[in-house]
Amino acid sequence: MSRTFGTALRLTLLSWAMFGLGYPLLEVGINQLAFPGAANGSLVRVNGQVVGSRLIEQRFTGDGWFHGRPSAVHMNPRLSGGSNLGPSSVRLARHLAARRARLVARHPYLAGRQLPADMITSSGSGLDPDITPANAYLQAPWVARARGLPLAMVRHLVARHIRGPWLGLFGQARVDVLSLNLGLKRIIARARHARMAP
């Protein structure tokens, strides 16, 4: 028995060293060399400064930007998670109705319209970086008005940022809000530049 105990102990320590340390550290080494961008969190830099991760939702407020989905964790990546409210939850019904009312109060053209499902529901991670194309198009009028841009131009911007499902089938068409807003920023800079030129 003491002999098998020794074997069990050595197996425990050996497999711990192999799979608890060796395997993760080896993968870190390989992937830091092979895919440094993705391995370090797909960070987005503007003028050398990290402005966020392409994969992590960040908060946009005001009419001048496209907005991501509501978040049950206030877009805090240190938490992450959904509301976990059940399908018949009264609190869920109240949250959704309140979010809808806030949207309609700011943008009366939404009154009485059916909204895309992702517009006022919170995501599973609370960090969902994407919105649906329908959601983005619905936001285009207020962004265009606030920025003084032609609506067609903003809609074109949205269209350029749509990523289809994988192989045209798996998953869902989506628009990454951070890239979309960075694209918007570039358009505005260009427009300003064009106005200033003679």
Added chain:
Amino acid sequence: MSQAAFWQIVLELLAAGALSVPFGHYLARVFQDQKTLLDPILDPIDDLIYRLIGRDVVSQAMDWKGYAVNMLLTNLLMGLLIYVILSWQGHLPGNPLHFPDVDPFLAFNTAASFITNTNWQNYGGGSTLSLFSQMAAITFPMFTSAATGFVVAIAFFRALAPARDKGYKLGNFYRDFVRVLTRVFLLPCLFITPILVWAGSPETLTGMVTAHLIQGGVQHIPMGPVADLEVIKHFGTNGGGFFNANSAHPFENPTPLSNIIETLLMMVTPMALVITFGRMVGNRKLARVMYSIMASMLVVALFIAVIAEQRGTPLLAHVGLMQHAGGGQMGGNMVGKEVRFGITQSAIFDTVSTAFTTGAVNSTLDSYTPLGGMVSLVQMMLNCVFGGKGVGVLNFLMYGVFAVFIAGLMVGRTPEFLGKKIEKREIVLASLALLIHPLIILIPTAWSLMAPYGAHSLGNSGSHGLSEVLYAFTSAAANNGSAFAGLNGNTPWYNVSLGLVMLFGRYASIIFMLAIAGSLAAKPSVQETIGTLKTDTALFGGFWFATIVVVGALTFFPGLVLGPIAEFFALYAHHALSGVVR
């Protein structure tokens, strides 16, 4: 159901099925000590490991008791190691965010959870554990707990194999364990991790990055060695996430492609093990019958879940959300789901995850529609819709022993299974294995609901609150690990009770099944005669399926009626009535 949803289900099932066949044959070769292509690379590695852990112990054949004792001993040592690492993580290196030691209740729950392949998480991944703990106390048992379930199944298969010259021996636990680790898990994990990283999953030793956001303010983004954990989390049907949101978190599951890779990883080994069973016991027709029953149950579950989630709920329609897909949005119940997966990839993932008892989720099950959530609950109650690594097929065989016994009584023949007589001892052991599952689910559920310290943790009220508790104990007993996560499980009561349920659910049924294996292995094979009840026919398959459904339904139906079914009717009735009033 849309065409796109239909084809996503069908193509993913076909892909998993196509992978499982050659993989199952490969596994059979590995555990029957036949030659495989990888031998020249892996034989020297295995030899080295055997030498390090004790070659003489590795070369002994074990009877069922020896196998069980060594399995328990190894698991106990590993569990203690995990407990110690978690309890001292504040004093250990690799803790860039300076997380404190994990408290004893939570450390017990987590150690029990990961050593039993459950991966129930009462801690918030990204906000509790150091990077060292994530590697040394989480990634490590993901390999070993999966290997444990795996080798037990292999030992059981050996007991039923014909023409064995080893008497009642089941093989050597240590040898099987090492071979699973090196020949089954190691290479796929090494090669699939870079694919996930390429898709966007981080793999770094940086604990956190601070971003200065576009509109001002900062965001602290935790990361770490995520991708390597993700691969074994799914391949070993483990399910414990690096982050709180599990596979819904964009770092754990960045794209639809990564979602499909993770789904297939969950499915392939439990499916392959059925084929391995057929080869090892020398009856591939029986394996085909079993495979067909399990696959049919899975297909039904997938379709119900996807359709239920796509239909949405009256509550969502009432607040003016689009419920039908089209026009650049997906409709349906998007509460707790991610846009990149939409309804279909979310429902497929969570359904597969509860069928194969992985327990990873890419959308919050607590917010699923009553029927969509019930699908997951029922699959864990049956615990044999392919099921987890090894234990799923064992549970299915346990139902098979019952089916043989009942059918034998009905037609007045001696029950036989694969040429072995099923007698009193086997039936008693199988009954114990069967009964322990409802006992450790229903009694703690009732206790929690009656006690103030239990009911206080509920995140939702009414039927849904009952579902939350029922789900928690079902998930723990089935060693699944998914949750209706509104329930706050991080209290002394739930940490201890769920921890104990996980340990019982795991080891009690494994020991009973090994005991059956030992008893069957010792019996001489009976010659098949014209009077033998054939078990490898579609007719008997139907009977087997009926046994599973009847036994499962009788045991759990009352709980389901009080939980999801009541909620379903309440939800629709409430909105129908309030519509009339307005």
